[in-house]
Amino acid sequence: MPLSAMHADAAAMSGPVIDLGLVRGEPAVDADRGPEGLPRGWGLLLVLGMVLSLVSAVPRQDAPHEITRQPLRNGEFHLAGGALLLLESDRTPTPVEAYDGRDGSLLWKYTPDGLATLSYATAGDGVVVLWPDLCRSGVTGTTVAVDARNGQERWHATGVPVRTPAGVPGTVVLRSLWSDGCGALAAGTPIGGALRWQAFDADGRERWEVPVDAGTRVALDAAERGASWAALVDRQGAVSVADFVTGGRSAAGTLRVAPDEAVAAAGDLLVVSAFDQGGAALTAYRRGDYTTPAWRARVPTGPAPGRTDRFAVRPCGPVLCVAGQRTVVLDPASGAMLWDAGVRAELGEMPGGLLAAAGVRPVALLDPLTGVPAVNLAGWDVLGTDGQRMLLGVVSESGTLLGFRSDAPGGRAAVTSFAALDARLLACELDGSLLACQTDEDDVVLMRLDT
Numbered sequence: 001m002p003l004s005a006m007h008a009d010a011a012a013m014s015g016p017v018i019d020l021g022l023v024r025g026e027p028a029v030d031a032d033r034g035p036e037g038l039p040r041g042w043g044l045l046l047v048l049g050m051v052l053s054l055v056s057a058v059p060r061q062d063a064p065h066e067i068t069r070q071p072l073r074n075g076e077f078h079l080a081g082g083a084l085l086l087l088e089s090d091r092t093p094t095p096v097e098a099y100d101g102r103d104g105s106l107l108w109k110y111t112p113d114g115l116a117t118l119s120y121a122t123a124g125d126g127v128v129v130l131w132p133d134l135c136r137s138g139v140t141g142t143t144v145a146v147d148a149r150n151g152q153e154r155w156h157a158t159g160v161p162v163r164t165p166a167g168v169p170g171t172v173v174l175r176s177l178w179s180d181g182c183g184a185l186a187a188g189t190p191i192g193g194a195l196r197w198q199a200f201d202a203d204g205r206e207r208w209e210v211p212v213d214a215g216t217r218v219a220l221d222a223a224e225r226g227a228s229w230a231a232l233v234d235r236q237g238a239v240s241v242a243d244f245v246t247g248g249r250s251a252a253g254t255l256r257v258a259p260d261e262a263v264a265a266a267g268d269l270l271v272v273s274a275f276d277q278g279g280a281a282l283t284a285y286r287r288g289d290y291t292t293p294a295w296r297a298r299v300p301t302g303p304a305p306g307r308t309d310r311f312a313v314r315p316c317g318p319v320l321c322v323a324g325q326r327t328v329v330l331d332p333a334s335g336a337m338l339w340d341a342g343v344r345a346e347l348g349e350m351p352g353g354l355l356a357a358a359g360v361r362p363v364a365l366l367d368p369l370t371g372v373p374a375v376n377l378a379g380w381d382v383l384g385t386d387g388q389r390m391l392l393g394v395v396s397e398s399g400t401l402l403g404f405r406s407d408a409p410g411g412r413a414a415v416t417s418f419a420a421l422d423a424r425l426l427a428c429e430l431d432g433s434l435l436a437c438q439t440d441e442d443d444v445v446l447m448r449l450d451t
Contacts, residue, residue: 064419064450076089079431079434083128089118089119093118095111110151110153126202127202141159141178159176163227170199170201170207171199175198176194185220188263191214195211197209197230197247199244217232219231229241237256252290254290266313266332272284280298297337326341328341338368380403386431421445424441
């Protein structure tokens with residue numbers, strides 16, 4: 001479920017504002033060098049020097065209030081339902097502890113029955129839903145829902161949840177063979193066993209169930225905010241659609257897909273891809289209208305030979321990303337190619353409507369319509385986002401300078417620094433005024449931001 005959002009008002013922050021300016025270059029993303037057009041050499045050294053010098057210059061009173069600090073024990077942490085959840089995912093079964101986001105007191109402890117391992121958590125409707133990392137666990141897994149107030153188990157179900165957007169009620173759980181859930185669904189290959197989706201309300205009552213036969217190819221909606229449907233291709237190539245809001249399943253008209261073609265559910269589009277040596281031919285249909293294609297397009301990229309798991313069509317911000325041997329970006333309304341990344345890059349939406357390439361350093365935010373770097377974040381690491389805010393950090397040997405990306409006058413981008421902490425932070429989660437960060441000493445710090 002989406003984290004709650006809080007707008008950061010740059011004018012109200014007392015920390016210094018570092019103006020990043022506007023950067024213009026070629027629309028190319030190199031997985032080793034980063035997006036083109038970014039300053040390098042002495043320019044980059046000067047930027048880093050300026051940023052690092054601010055670690056000692058930021059007033060200590062600007063630091064967020066520390067609520068509690070807890071050992072992580074090589075496990076996982078999450079913010080959910082106004083609490084910090086610690087999951088000792090290396091232990092079987094996995095103990096879970098919840099700490100109150102108001103004062104850091106221990107709210108409850110929970111350990112599932114049997115051999116269940118748990119790695120992830122989300123909250124809503126008065127329950128906290130916990131589930132394993134399917135690929136890591138090597139088993140079908142179990143999803144459990146506990147009362148957010150006291151940790152008492154409400155219900156459990158075999159399988160793992162599907163990440164769904166806010167408009168999908170309840171919790172949708174996928175039950176399948178481990179190998180199908182971890183491999184076949186992502187690769188678009190026929191599943192080896194039967195699977196089913198089930199939707200549960202907060203009390204564990206089943207709302208609906210959709211069974212799927214073995215041998216079906218399954219394309220889960222790849223929308224960035226979560227899946228609300230799935231496209232299914234049976235052994236004969238007939239296409240049907242499962243709706244996660246209603247639990248209904250209906251035929252996609254008379255649409256049929258050849259065995260060597262790929263199907264993608266991409267937000268409001270169902271896309272069929274056919275391949276040859278020169279790339280891929282895409283035919284897109286609007287969801288619910290499968291009689292006439294919305295558009296056709298040809299892209300100069302396709303999967304590596306025999307690697308359908310290396311080809312994906314998915315929304316990335318306001319555009320459509322086609323990732324094969326390299327990534328190209330299309331207009332989802334017309335199929336027109338907007339730009340070519342030049343390499344395979346996992347692009348994702350960032351606050352402000354811009355894109356970023358995962359794992360590329362230095363971090364740059366790209367204009368989704370052109371691929372041109374619009375903001376250079378050299379010297380900063382992205383520690384966490386919540387859809388509207390981007391938490392940045394400069395990690396030195398002695399601590400971490402924290403800042404939020406903000407907008408400066410004239411459309412220029414800036415980072416507003418607000419705290420210097422005596423801890424080296426590795427990754428953070430944001431939830432309203434709460435901030436939880438893992439440190440390099442294997443603990444988690446829960447803090448409250450001054451709103």
